Amino acid sequence: MENLAQDRHSRVKAEKHKELPPSPPQTEENDSESSEEVDIPLPPPTTIPTETLDVDKKTPDAHVPRDPRLIRLTGVHPFNVEAPLSALFNEGFLTSPELFYVRNHGAVPEVKDEEIPDWEFSVEGLVEKPFILTLRQLIAKYEQITCPVTLVCAGNRRKEQNQVRKSKGFSWGPAGVSTALFTGVAMSELIKRARPRKKARYVCMEGADKLPNGFYGTSVKLNWVMDPNKGMMLSYKMNGEMLRPDHGKPLRAVIPGQIGGRSVKWLKKLIVTATPSDNWYHIYDNRVLPTMVSPDESANKPKWWMDDRYAIYDLSTNSAIAYPAHEEQVCLVGGPEKYRAQGYAYGGGGRRVTRVELSLDKGRTWRLADIDYPEDRYRDAEQMLYGGRLDMSWRESCFCWCQWSLDFLVSELADAKDIVLRAMDESMNIQPKGNVLERPRHDEQPLVPRHYKQGRRLPPFRAPNTTSTNARRLDGTGQKIRR
């Protein structure tokens, strides 16, 4: 399969980057209309795990080698993990597959490499011309595209909410977010070929992961699939290599700007329908019911679950502080005068994050952070990458996270009780206020998942007189990270 290997140019670059962290040189100013190669962010150094971890050996995922740094959030199995935030953030704009967060509902379908080209999926339902395609055919017969996309689990930062009031969801830290260059085919091409019928309104997706309540499945609107500005695609490559098992090997949907739960892995079916998916996981997961609906009410009245207006699609504007890191320590005496706070932010629905602000006085006053948008560097590029065409020059949507930074005087940080962070998107949607550690009144329902509220980080001081700059890193569960 000639397109599977990385093209030579990218391989050379990747090898260069194995030695150094990625730091693209300045783009040269050029008025010429000819399309030169633009220097774009490329993936960080990567290592493909080859050994099954001990803890996985007695699980159905024994066939899946994994990176031991990943923090497990729901016990051993199913595999729901995030990288330590510092590790994720230090990789830069793009995330290696081994540190990319994973949300699995059950066992990972086992697909041997030799089975990949013959993997079949169907396009069916309310269409004139249903068909079945193999991955080999998908690559041979359709235009291939490559696109950077940030995926985020709906539960990103939920741990902060659960500390205030336990919700049904499990405790993601702030690293349930990852970014990769996905190669594949625009989903609209497949649907167009199948010719949706007049009453068609939704595209349902179904995966091969067999779960207690059936195969995992969900749906998005047909109009969105057909809208080039929404960038919805089928993908078989991440950062130039075939999808690894935890990421949907060999084929997945990639639904930019929406919660990760809509990006179905191990994709087997696209089903065009007149109504939203009736899959159990589409109905009973990833929803925010109105606050007055009690658990009893929701248990007894299915209408609450069947109302698609309560399903989460677009990501909410969100942000987190990577530095100062958890329990990081900084010198007060004899060290640098300034400290650079850093972190990430992202918007939903393709909306750009237009401002990021930090406060040292619990939100009385705010300072504006600088924002870097690495995604924008791809917009000037018109080139092939990993066998797919990179073509974002006409698009305005932002489907990736951005990185922010702001310098504080170390002396200011010393006086601060905490650092509060908030981001706003281009629609002027701002993260809601609220000290995430305040106790709610007993009858207060969470309005929206509280983990979209403005984040807080304690400043990095423990012992004012210390001269040590060692940071004691803890993982997301509070366990000391083994060095």
Place this chain on the structure above:
Amino acid sequence: MENLAQDRHSRVKAEKHKELPPSPPQTEENDSESSEEVDIPLPPPTTIPTETLDVDKKTPDAHVPRDPRLIRLTGVHPFNVEAPLSALFNEGFLTSPELFYVRNHGAVPEVKDEEIPDWEFSVEGLVEKPFILTLRQLIAKYEQITCPVTLVCAGNRRKEQNQVRKSKGFSWGPAGVSTALFTGVAMSELIKRARPRKKARYVCMEGADKLPNGFYGTSVKLNWVMDPNKGMMLSYKMNGEMLRPDHGKPLRAVIPGQIGGRSVKWLKKLIVTATPSDNWYHIYDNRVLPTMVSPDESANKPKWWMDDRYAIYDLSTNSAIAYPAHEEQVCLVGGPEKYRAQGYAYGGGGRRVTRVELSLDKGRTWRLADIDYPEDRYRDAEQMLYGGRLDMSWRESCFCWCQWSLDFLVSELADAKDIVLRAMDESMNIQPKGNVLERPRHDEQPLVPRHYKQGRRLPPFRAPNTTSTNARRLDGTGQKIRR
């Protein structure tokens, strides 16, 4: 101009509706694939004003007859007005042109009826084939479409904010919002014909209204103009009749889902550019600068105004209570047991309002209102209307306001100090919390225009023992409305 007159079918319906308020009968269930005529909301009864009001006679707008019910917000001239909220709301889904809000920056350009067909506008700038078109040519050579759109001034509900802390904007009440069926041509068609060059990224619009700082102008992204899902159009008809002078006669832009300031009236130019508009009104109006930028800072550093990330495009989710009306009175004794609260809500960027909630206890507990989406009734219609094709069946965007209602027990209202209202859109963006009448701390900058915060209405009780059901209506400025 054969398309200017209302088609016979609509005229018959309109005449019927002159006698009765619009109340469409039930749509019949029908599985047939044939496109039947669907019963769609049609405009309310309308009267074209013919006389100049006394107060306008000595202004440059002496040529513009107007409805005396409109409430002037900025003195006599320029004309910035909204209808009394009850009058607006009682018209139903669509608004008559005489009660449609008006935001003018200066004098209304005078265009005589006989000049309409020869009205010229240009499509120019970073294009291969610039051209000039007359309105006659626009109607003859392009596909005509008709579409319901709610326009909203960026300042809608700003009066509530100004009562807390005076802002730079003037005091719109909650009726700076209106809805009409606009007929015209998709803006993308004009731009497509002109063939934008490679570096083109924006479409600037310029009107014929000559203001202190030049003609009024602004811009939107080229990508949005070309995106059929954004519905951007040039329009010359409102509710089946030619635009009236205050609404842009004879030609305007209609930019759905964004603040009204992007919908340029008396349109003369579309200019395709590589950067946003450099028009004074695009730069210095309709912006929300970061909170830490002081008036001095913003006055001395143009960079704050030139950063397009701080310009307002999408409307913010917003809502208002129409009933109980201002100072309405309701019987406690001997009257109905229930009271039906009613009002409107809308989202921005084409996003549907997915829930509306009211609280009688200052936001401790909330109740879910019923929402009616009249805009949805057009989605099943495939027909000509007012000379343009109504074709929304493929689109998912919501560009119109919706109406909500919720019944309270009169006894509950008697105990309540106020009624708080909030709406959420499909991206889970909810109106921010905050008692709009609380005094801010002296140094508190408004985070976002406070008039997007949750609205408050005092309950309709003054004299508990009264048996009167008369409501004393006041206009938006506190003046008693003449009967």
